[in-house]
Amino acid sequence: MEKNKIKAVIFDLDGVITDSARYHYLAWKKLADKLDIPFDEVYNEKLKGVSRMESLELILKNGNASGNYTESQKIAMAEKKNDYYKELIKQITPADILPGIQEFLEELKAEGIHTALASVSKNAPFILGQLGLEQYFDYIADAAKIPNAKPFPDIFLAGMEAFGLTPEECVGIEDARTGIEAIHRAGMKAVGVGTPSEMEEADLLLDTSELKLETIKEKFLLD
Ligand code: BG6
Ligand code: MG
Numbered sequence: 366m367e368k369n370k371i372k373a374v375i376f377d378l379d380g381v382i383t384d385s386a387r388y389h390y391l392a393w394k395k396l397a398d399k400l401d402i403p404f405d406e407v408y409n410e411k412l413k414g415v416s417r418m419e420s421l422e423l424i425l426k427n428g429n430a431s432g433n434y435t436e437s438q439k440i441a442m443a444e445k446k447n448d449y450y451k452e453l454i455k456q457i458t459p460a461d462i463l464p465g466i467q468e469f470l471e472e473l474k475a476e477g478i479h480t481a482l483a484s485v486s487k488n489a490p491f492i493l494g495q496l497g498l499e500q501y502f503d504y505i506a507d508a509a510k511i512p513n514a515k516p517f518p519d520i521f522l523a524g525m526e527a528f529g530l531t532p533e534e535c536v537g538i539e540d541a542r543t544g545i546e547a548i549h550r551a552g553m554k555a556v557g558v559g560t561p562s563e564m565e566e567a568d569l570l571l572d573t574s575e576l577k578l579e580t581i582k583e584k585f586l587l588d
Pocket of ligand 2: 539540541
């Protein structure tokens with residue numbers, strides 16, 4: 366049987382390319398503390414890959430505070446979190462690129478494999494700029510235009526469609542459980558680089574420093 370060719374790698378950003386997942390946590394923590402709502406890093410795992418408003422709903426639900434606020438108060442709270450977050454991500458520099466990521470992007474470029482960014486974060490383009498990695502991505506999904514956030518497959522499918530490819534020709538990389546689910550729902554193979562206990566569904570679990578084209582091709586029987 367002829368092997369499929371790998372033609373695109375579709376990356377999540379937060380927690381894959383840089384550890385901005387940490388900043389999301391710190392910003393939510395600051396908001397939760399101000400509201401006197403319990404919130405910790407264990408619960409934060411549930412928020413990875415989840416949209417801003419859905420994250421807020423989960424935090425409020427976890428603190429038994431869902432019914433305490435009006436919709437407009439919730440919008441204001443999410444904006445506050447985003448202000449805290451934007452303040453934190455200003456300090457991101459190229460030194461914050463996770464180990465192996467730039468080398469892997471260079472390898473993909475040299476091999477003519479497409480690269481797409483599939484982050485539901487509206488701050489993703491800013492972070493990419495801070496890291497100096499814009500030139501490595503052929504396509505950056507616009508989070509504002511994606512109808513359904515992860516675990517729906519929409520954002521990974523947008524990456525695939527931008528290159529006119531099939532799911533078998535694409536591989537997704539994620540650090541979140543919801544993200545791995547989104548990749549699978551898109552019909553693609555998923556490489557997990559997140560906390561191992563959250564990555565049970567990944568088809569291949571690696572550290573970012575282990576991301577190599579050969580490893581992925583071998584595991585997924587791709588050419
Ligand atoms: C995802 C993060 O990439 O983006 C989530 O994993 C975050 O934690 C989501 O809530 C939305 O990001 P933003 O920057 O638009 O609030
Ligand atoms: Mg992520």
